[in-house]
Amino acid sequence: MEAFKDKFKEEAKELIAELEHMVLKLEGNRANKSIVEEVFRVMHSLKGGSAMFGFSLIDKFTHLLENIYDKIRTGEYQVTDDILDITLNAVDHLRNLIEETPDTVAQLEKENNKFIEQIEIVLSKGALKSDDFKNNSDDDKKVSNHTKTYFVHFEPSSDFFQDGSNPLFLIDDICQLGETLIVPVYSKIPKYEKINPIDCYISWNLLVATDDDINAIMDVFIFTNKRSKVEVAKLSDKNLLAEKSHRKILLETLLKNHADLFEKLSIVVPDLEKAQNGNEQNTQRQRVQSSHSVEQTIASIRVSSEKLDNLINWVSELVTIQAQLSLYTQQNQHIGLAPISEEIEKITRRLRDDVFSIRLIPVSNMLTRFQRLVRELSHELDKDIVFESRGTETELDKNIIEMLADPVMHIIRNSIDHGIEESTEERVKKGKPAKGKILFNAYYSGTNVYIQIIDDGKGIDAEKGIDAEKVRAKAIEKELISPESEISRKELFDFLFLPGFSMAKVVTNLSGRGVGMDVVKRKIADLRGQVEIDSKLGFGTTVTIKLPLTLSIIDGLLVKVDNINMVIPLSSVHKVYEYEHTKIEKAINNLILADDERVPILNLRKYFNMTSPPPPLERVITIEYGDYYIGFTVDEIIGEYQAVLKPLGSAFKEQDFFPGATILGDGTVALVLDSNKLIELFAKTEVKIGN
Amino acid sequence: MKEKHKGTDTVSKDIQTYLSFRLGDEEFATNVQKVLNILELKPITKVPHSPEYMCGVINLRGNVLPVVDMRVKFGMEKIEATPDTCIIVLNVDISGEEVMLGILVDSVSEVLEIDEMLVEPSPSIGTRYKAEFIKGMWRQGEDAFIMLLNIDLIFSSNEVVLLQTKTEEAGEVEEEE
Amino acid sequence: MEKKILIVDDSESIREVVSFTLENAGHEVVKAIDGQDALTYLDGRKYDLIITDLHMPNLNGIELIKRVRTIEEYKFIPILFLTTESQTAKKMEAKEAGATGWIVKPFVPEKLLEAIKKVVR
Numbered sequence: 001m002e003a004f005k006d007k008f009k010e011e012a013k014e015l016i017a018e019l020e021h022m023v024l025k026l027e028g029n030r031a032n033k034s035i036v037e038e039v040f041r042v043m044h045s046l047k048g049g050s051a052m053f054g055f056s057l058i059d060k061f062t063h064l065l066e067n068i069y070d071k072i073r074t075g076e077y078q079v080t081d082d083i084l085d086i087t088l089n090a091v092d093h094l095r096n097l098i099e100e101t102p103d104t105v106a107q108l109e110k111e112n113n114k115f116i117e118q119i120e121i122v123l124s125k126g127a128l129k130s131d132d133f134k135n136n137s138d139d140d141k142k143v144s145n146h147t148k149t150y151f152v153h154f155e156p157s158s159d160f161f162q163d164g165s166n167p168l169f170l171i172d173d174i175c176q177l178g179e180t181l182i183v184p185v186y187s188k189i190p191k192y193e194k195i196n197p198i199d200c201y202i203s204w205n206l207l208v209a210t211d212d213d214i215n216a217i218m219d220v221f222i223f224t225n226k227r228s229k230v231e232v233a234k235l236s237d238k239n240l241l242a243e244k245s246h247r248k249i250l251l252e253t254l255l256k257n258h259a260d261l262f263e264k265l266s267i268v269v270p271d272l273e274k275a276q277n278g279n280e281q282n283t284q285r286q287r288v289q290s291s292h293s294v295e296q297t298i299a300s301i302r303v304s305s306e307k308l309d310n311l312i313n314w315v316s317e318l319v320t321i322q323a324q325l326s327l328y329t330q331q332n333q334h335i336g337l338a339p340i341s342e343e344i345e346k347i348t349r350r351l352r353d354d355v356f357s358i359r360l361i362p363v364s365n366m367l368t369r370f371q372r373l374v375r376e377l378s379h380e381l382d383k384d385i386v387f388e389s390r391g392t393e394t395e396l397d398k399n400i401i402e403m404l405a406d407p408v409m410h411i412i413r414n415s416i417d418h419g420i421e422e423s424t425e426e427r428v429k430k431g432k433p434a435k436g437k438i439l440f441n442a443y444y445s446g447t448n449v450y451i452q453i454i455d456d457g458k459g460i461d462a463e464k465g466i467d468a469e470k471v472r473a474k475a476i477e478k479e480l481i482s483p484e485s486e487i488s489r490k491e492l493f494d495f496l497f498l499p500g501f502s503m504a505k506v507v508t509n510l511s512g513r514g515v516g517m518d519v520v521k522r523k524i525a526d527l528r529g530q531v532e533i534d535s536k537l538g539f540g541t542t543v544t545i546k547l548p549l550t551l552s553i554i555d556g557l558l559v560k561v562d563n564i565n566m567v568i569p570l571s572s573v574h575k576v577y578e579y580e581h582t583k584i585e586k587a588i589n590n591l592i593l594a595d596d597e598r599v600p601i602l603n604l605r606k607y608f609n610m611t612s613p614p615p616p617l618e619r620v621i622t623i624e625y626g627d628y629y630i631g632f633t634v635d636e637i638i639g640e641y642q643a644v645l646k647p648l649g650s651a652f653k654e655q656d657f658f659p660g661a662t663i664l665g666d667g668t669v670a671l672v673l674d675s676n677k678l679i680e681l682f683a684k685t686e687v688k689i690g691n
Numbered sequence: 692m693k694e695k696h697k698g699t700d701t702v703s704k705d706i707q708t709y710l711s712f713r714l715g716d717e718e719f720a721t722n723v724q725k726v727l728n729i730l731e732l733k734p735i736t737k738v739p740h741s742p743e744y745m746c747g748v749i750n751l752r753g754n755v756l757p758v759v760d761m762r763v764k765f766g767m768e769k770i771e772a773t774p775d776t777c778i779i780v781l782n783v784d785i786s787g788e789e790v791m792l793g794i795l796v797d798s799v800s801e802v803l804e805i806d807e808m809l810v811e812p813s814p815s816i817g818t819r820y821k822a823e824f825i826k827g828m829w830r831q832g833e834d835a836f837i838m839l840l841n842i843d844l845i846f847s848s849n850e851v852v853l854l855q856t857k858t859e860e861a862g863e864v865e866e867e868e
Numbered sequence: 869m870e871k872k873i874l875i876v877d878d879s880e881s882i883r884e885v886v887s888f889t890l891e892n893a894g895h896e897v898v899k900a901i902d903g904q905d906a907l908t909y910l911d912g913r914k915y916d917l918i919i920t921d922l923h924m925p926n927l928n929g930i931e932l933i934k935r936v937r938t939i940e941e942y943k944f945i946p947i948l949f950l951t952t953e954s955q956t957a958k959k960m961e962a963k964e965a966g967a968t969g970w971i972v973k974p975f976v977p978e979k980l981l982e983a984i985k986k987v988v989r
Contacts, residue, residue, distance in 0.1 A: 007974045008974070008976075011974065044978075045976060045978070161944055162937070162943070162944070162966065163937075163947070163963060163966045163967055163968050164944050164945050164946035164947055164966075164967075164968035164987065165946075165968050165969075165987070166946075166987070166989075169986065169987065169989060172989075173986070198943075198944075222969070222986075223963075223968060223969035223970070223986065223987070225963055226960070226963075317753065320753065564736060564737060564739075565736070607739075608739035608740065609739065610739075646753075646754060646755040647755065648738070648748060648755060648757065649748075649755065649756075649757045649790065649791075649792065651741075651742075651745060651757040651759070651790075651792060652738060652741055652745070652757065655738075655740050655741065657740075658738060660755070661736070661748055661755045663750050663753055663755070667750050668734055668736065668750060669736040669748050669749060669750050669755055670736070671736065671738060671748075
């Protein structure tokens with residue numbers, strides 16, 4: 001039972017998340033019946049499972065919620081703000097309940113009872129309040145809860161009984177869906193002497209009038225074998241079985257059992273429909289052929305994180321040892337070994353790409369909590385704010401997504417608190433829409449993922465004005481700049497990331513608690529990412545987070561500098577040149593000529609204080625950095641290398657430019673270089689980059 | 692061949708097993724429970740811009756292991772490696788986290804059974820090293836001492852060397868810097 | 869609607885969970901630990917339904933289903949099999965072997981009873 005309990009816990013967590021998502025959707029679409037159905041279905045599943053696995057508190061609780069939503073389904077209750085609030089609070093409460101342990105049971109039970117009381121109070125207040133109840137008629141059209149009429153042709157295979165199936169059960173099930181008109185077809189029954197009792201000779205033509213959609217009918221045939229024929233088609237968007245006279249006409253047609261029965265039925269439909277009250281449009285009658293299994297194949301399976309981590313570890317090990325194989329192959333000329341080794345390298349690369357992409361999930365997974373945050377904060381601060389998102393199908397490693405949630409929440413909090421204007425009047429005066437907007441935008445560029453939080457609020461004044469002055473003053477106070485120096489826009493924004501530079505005028509309950517942008521920057525740096533602010537006074541602020549796609553394997557260029565092996569990420573490598581050492585030494589202003597372009601050099605030997613004599617002929621690797629190129633000088637280039645990134649350990653936490661190391665084929669350690677970081681530090685201390 | 696030593700089952704909880712090693716002309720020892728492995732010296736990859744006391748990193752069964760130069764940590768000058776130089780792989784507790792690291796020592800001496808009751812406290816003045824890093828002194832022979840190390844504290848500290856300042860040596864009360 | 873149901877699964881926790889659910893719903897449950905064991909219970913005794921896992925030692929589910937269909941008394945008995953993923957191939961194989969329908973693991977009691985209702989009345 002225990003193992004099952006854990007499995008249920010996982011399922012429950014997913015259900016609760018789905019519930020949350022649905023409730024937020026419902027808020028924007030209160031008349032949408034299908035969403036209410038979903039919510040109801042989720043609660044129902046939760047209730048069932050919790051009963052089975054001993055989560056009695058959840059059982060009691062969801063029972064009550066289920067009642068509420070049942071009443072909403074039947075129209076007795078309306079979807080009100082109160083109900084939505086309660087349901088969202090219920091989501092949080094459910095999350096607590098699912099973590100029930102013997103010690104917390106008593107406490108949880110108390111909370112549970114309190115909650116139930118609250119719900120009952122709200123219910124008794126009469127959920128019939130229809131305040132912001134908007135009739136979103138667009139959605140209504142999509143989900144008509146009108147009764148539609150479907151045609152079904154069911155022809156079991158002759159061996160239908162042999163797997164224990166009974167066609168009458170299926171007919172019964174269809175009858176459960178609504179009114180039916182059923183005509184069995186006996187034409188295939190042979191003469192008495194020839195009858196084989198275990199064969200099925202009967203087929204059925206029927207009409208069913210139901211509120212459900214076509215899937216409900218398909219579901220009935222979910223176990224039906226492939227050799228049987230099942231055809232389901234919508235005959236009309238109206239209930240053609242309501243009137244006795246209509247039924248008679250349709251029955252006559254059915255009894256004739258034409259070959260093209262559906263066509264023949266379709267002919268009489270328009271007249272029947274016209275005869276019905278109401279002038280709803282005639283929608284197309286689609287023919288849905290389905291003679292095979294009618295289940296909706298779920299294209300995904302649930303895998304435990306542990307199994308996935310193991311899988312990823314094994315693939316990483318494979319990559320490492322494959323490197324050894326390649327090295328061995330190079331050093332030992334065995335006939336036939338090279339092509340095999342190459343093939344293994346190709347396959348390993350693809351395996352690596354596929355397995356690592358398993359952990360990639362779309363950022364849309366994060367959005368629910370942001371939506372809730374915006375909702376709660378805008379209520380609390382009495383600001384009218386709408387939350388939008390773009391590019392949510394962009395995928396990120398699951399671990400990265402989880403670690404990103406907090407920093408992004410903080411950024412959003414800032415935008416809402418400081419960014420969006422205090423009142424709608426202020427906004428309208430400026431010609432902005434009354435509602436403030438927070439846009440969450442995600443996209444790929446190169447091997448990075450960008451996440452932007454864009455608000456259309458007040459913006460930060462980087463030129464002059466209160467904001468710039470405040471930052472300048474603080475910077476001078478902290479002795480970061482001298483009183484005379486000017487700071488550029490970018491520098492000003494960068495200052496905002498240092499501790500103590502909060503833009504808060506008043507420390508509110510929400511921000512300015514000492515958890516500032518410096519923490520955000522650090523958390524993002526932990527993910528080997530970068531964050532930047534840009535803003536236009538009066539128009540809004542954009543915070544951009546840049547992250548590498550995966551944490552663990554890097555395609556790199558293996559080089560040697562003073563006998564130390566280093567790996568430079570291939571994505572930033574532009575070109576490679578040979579250069580005489582003397583020319584490098586003599587380079588004026590640290591600039592060299594590469595392909596007729598003047599390129600600044602970062603002399604790695606010098607930068608890393610390496611003392612051994614350099615080789616006469618060095619290599620220069622030009623690295624992309626924004627719009628510019630910087631040349632790194634190295635002794636030797638060994639070749640391309642797939643580096644499985646291993647952490648250096650906390651002892652090396654202080655430095656930034658070696659995010660990790662990798663084990664080479666010969667067992668030695670190579671350091672992985674973060675070229676961006678290195679260039680940043682270099683730029684700060686030495687040459688100004690640019691023309 | 693150097694082998695792995697495990698913590699022994701002690702009869703009385705006062706008797707602990709220690710591994711002693713040599714740095715310069717001093718002997719130190721660490722509780723054997725912290726020791727995972729003893730390795731012969733292998734090529735160490737230096738990491739540029741790392742603290743003085745870090746030798747660099749080595750490959751230990753597919754993982755990257757940082758190696759600390761214990762001589763530097765104890766304020767001695769670096770020397771050339773000898774055939775006896777080796778790396779002791781330790782499992783250290785740094786702020787609640789278990790971290791694996793290696794220490795470079797001149798040589799490994801022996802495994803000792805030490806009765807905690809007979810360990811003498813390290814004097815707070817007049818010694819070269821800060822008292823909090825030394826658990827105590829174990830007498831060996833006539834006037835030879837082995838310094839038992841508080842290995843977790845040593846690596847929790849960011850200090851490069853663990854020498855007492857001149858004023859501490861002289862016994863004056865000094866504030867931690 | 870009390871039925872007599874034979875559950876075949878080498879996992880004790882599954883056997884327990886299924887029999888618990890079914891017994892609560894008023895049915896009579898007989899438990900077997902694998903295909904071989906199941907055959908010993910299929911000695912002519914009347915059952916209304918067989919629920920079996922597919923992966924078991926000593927005679928897996930598919931083989932069991934095939935065998936069951938050769939026994940006169942159980943030629944048309946409804947058989948449901950438990951499957952852990954929605955893999956069409958496995959489902960097809962089991963259907964071809966003679967299974968009536970399936971239940972996807974993990975399941976809640978509702979789903980189990982629903983599936984049973986589809987094939988036994």
